Amino acid sequence: SQQGEEDPQALSIQEGENATMNCSYKTSINNLQWYRQNSGRGLVHLILIRSNEREKHSGRLRVTLDTSKKSSSLLITASRAADTASYFCATDARGSARQLTFGSGTQLTVLP
Amino acid sequence: EAGVAQSPRYKIIEKRQSVAFWCNPISGHATLYWYQQILGQGPKLLIQFQNNGVVDDSQLPKDRFSAERLKGVDSTLKIQPAKLEDSAVYLCASSALRDSSYEQYFGPGTRLTVT
Numbered sequence: 001s002q003q004g005e006e007d008p009q010a011l012s013i014q015e016g017e018n019a020t021m022n023c024s025y026k027t028s029i030n031n032l033q034w035y036r037q038n039s040g041r042g043l044v045h046l047i048l049i050r051s052n053e054r055e056k057h058s059g060r061l062r063v064t065l066d067t068s069k070k071s072s073s074l075l076i077t078a079s080r081a082a083d084t085a086s087y088f089c090a091t092d093a094r095g096s097a098r099q100l101t102f103g104s105g106t107q108l109t110v111l112p
Numbered sequence: 113e114a115g116v117a118q119s120p121r122y123k124i125i126e127k128r129q130s131v132a133f134w135c136n137p138i139s140g141h142a143t144l145y146w147y148q149q150i151l152g153q154g155p156k157l158l159i160q161f162q163n164n165g166v167v168d169d170s171q172l173p174k175d176r177f178s179a180e181r182l183k184g185v186d187s188t189l190k191i192q193p194a195k196l197e198d199s200a201v202y203l204c205a206s207s208a209l210r211d212s213s214y215e216q217y218f219g220p221g222t223r224l225t226v227t
Contacts, residue, residue, distance in 0.1 A: 040223075042205075042218035097167050102156070104152075
């Protein structure tokens with residue numbers, strides 16, 4: 001079963017705008033990761049945030065984590081057409097032996 | 113560093129036939145995962161290996177799916193016999209066994225169509 005649920009399921013924005021995707025999960029976690037998947041390709045790791053962290057930045061990416069609400073958000077600033085992809089959150093649950101449980105994903109379309 | 117390799121990239125079979133997928137992980141990665149990704153959904157873990165041992169296969173439909181990683185490097189996933197609902201992308205991923213490393217590295221996947 002899927003642990004995480006992403007919101008929204010689909011998002012369409014103009015180039016240069018910011019894109020925000022949300023993820024909710026159910027169990028206690030060691031860390032939460034975000035992955036990107038271009039159409040017909042494998043997943044690429046974007047960023048990891050540990051359970052004791054609240055915010056993390058990497059380039060144009062900003063991730064927040066609220067363990068009390070069991071939720072995370074991914075912000076992509078100044079989006080580009082090349083950011084068009086599906087974005088998945090994945091949780092590494094405590095006691096899971098480094099297994100990831102993926103959400104259902106957000107399909108982001110950035111219009112030029 | 114070479115990435116995770118998978119073959120074939122695409123496979124079309126009829127129901128009740130058998131099929132096998134191959135994965136070569138990143139060199140030195142002890143942990144290997146097989147996922148099933150149905151269209152419009154996130155990947156679902158089927159089986160996890162550490163070296164040549166199975167860590168978790170609780171979500172592998174063992175009546176028709178099997179996987180092995182005999183020498184702790186390459187792995188194969190087999191389906192026999194295939195059902196229509198097995199149509200999906202099968203993703204292989206690997207990760208290093210270091211305390212600080214939690215990221216998984218994915219191959220391009222094998223898209224299976226069962227007709």
